[in-house]
Amino acid sequence: MSPTAAPPLAIQRFGFTGKTADYFRIWAVSLCLSLLTLGIYSAWGKVRKRRYLYAHTRLDGSGFDYHAAPVAILKGRVVALLLFGGLAFSGHFFLWVQITFIVILVLLTPWIVVASSRFNARNSTFRNVAFAFDGTIREAAVVLLGFGAIAIATLGLAYPWFRMRRARFIVERHRFGATPFKSDITAGGFIVAYLMGLLMLIGAGVLTVALLGAAFGLAAVLGNAKRPSAALSLVPVIGIYASYLAVFAYLRARVGNLTLNSAIVGPLRCRSTLRARDLAWLYVSNIIAVFATLGLAVPWVTIRMARYRASKLCVVGAASLGSFVAAPGVVGTATGSEVGDLFDVDVSL
């Protein structure tokens, strides 16, 4: 053996061991008690559901854990409900109130992102070592509002760059114990990804128009041109939804991989191999399953998504996970996290 040989690179895969039958029971009880307690129990239900999902997300033989206090989550929910309820109610009549709500919400985004990231990181542990998020509201405002404004001002040309900066901000301000995450992300991959997405949309548009034209032509040949059938008018609708879904899945996979693959924590690097066609199939089948079961398939959807994501994620590096050490945590509030959840503010990590 040569003395200069590099230490062998170990690959440690994530795994997911959760079962739909188990999770379904936690989910169903949470739903029922939330309703009967006018939503109060939902905070407890959320912690229990998340603890189940975390415990079954495995790395190197250990699961993750989630320690959030339900009361902290409940407080956040009240704030979120006021914001959301206000937005929904104002939407019926007052355009200006709704615009005001949206402006306030946009201005609150840095706080929402920072507070929810901090809350979730602080309450997530692996082997009793907590994660942490050190990003400040000022930094978040520069990245999300400042760079976001640049993306808008350039009519979207700078959008991939904005998304790259956003992803880098989120990754680099996280810590596992005392070890900060680093990111060697570049704009190149993002530009290619969004360009491809745009081309896919254009291609799908052209294809839909062509199909529609062919269908109308066929209908005309069959002497039915005056009253095109209902099925025909569905062609553009299905075309639009299908292409939207395809582009959505593609960007989810590409941007998710770019972000995670850039993440380095100490001597380890993350590796994510999500595939667009897998995600597209998962999304389509999830939507059908949830519709067909009036929502009863939600736990199944949650479990299979977690299983898929875990199966495509691993960490690579020479070091053992046992070498990571803890640091004192940061104190945050639950409000940010809840607002983030309700509005589906996705920090695509």
Next chain:
Amino acid sequence: MIAFDGIFYDGRAAAAVPVRVEERGDDITIGDGTVTARLPRAGVVADAPIPGVPRTIRLPDGERIETSDRGAVAMLWPEHGLIARAAYALESRWWTVLGGIAITAAAIWFVVAVALPLAADPVARRISPNVEAYLGEQALASLDATVLKPSRLPEDEQDEWNDRFDRFVAGEKGEERYTIVFRHAGMPNAFALPGGTIVITDEMVDAVGSNDELLAVLAHEIGHVRGRHAMRMVLQDSGVAVLMTALAGDAVGVTFLMVAVPSMLLQSGYSRKFEAEADDYAFAHMKRHGVSPQAFADVMRRLEKETGGRREDGPVMRYLGSHPATADRIRRAEEAR
């Protein structure tokens, strides 16, 4: 003596150390084969039990021990929290879970189909006419800014219709509240705003076959105003939105799907009830003012014909779409003659 195997995490490094925990009277001992620590059992806190999740106990200095021996932890540290105990008991049995699903479905149905409509009516009644009028103005302003364009009907035709409408509501309760305005929208449509303003599109004026037919449409809209349907709809909608948000709070991703679908389905249910109410009012109103409900049947037939009788999309169907089955409404109008 109760004893179990677990994995010890000291909280300082992400290392896993297999240990054995043994009960010693009021104390426990923790040993990894070489070193054994002894500490009071009372200083240890067990996490809330969740089916299918390993138990974790927290030692006084923040160390944790995870174990799959759920029974041993339950015996050494019985759960005292009411919420955690109740949730665990319910989650552990299939019959309670399925009962929970049934209760959830029944409760959603009750709230949406019974409680909200019942509550919305008295609440809508308490809203002052000034507030309603203001809401209506705001709604019209935002519609004008988006989908509606100024009417292209000649001034004198509009004036004629205003006079005819004033006569049509003369002597009715709250007649001073009712006004009509004309707008161009690209499709035949008529709708009532909170406060009593009725918007008619130029296309609707063109589509009807006689003055009586337009009066029939207007009578129907007056029915909506009298029933405060717009306010009740808003209140019921908001109730459904709050309910669904509370239910689906953290099912991110499918949340909006789950919220959108039921409200969509319920929406058409509400409408059907309100439309039938407005129809009944319209027939009575027309008879009071010497217009036969036959005009209502005629205009319904005409609008339906314009769509080629199809129930699918098309601008006119959008007007008809939220309404009860057209044939049924025509039949009821003809019965009301």
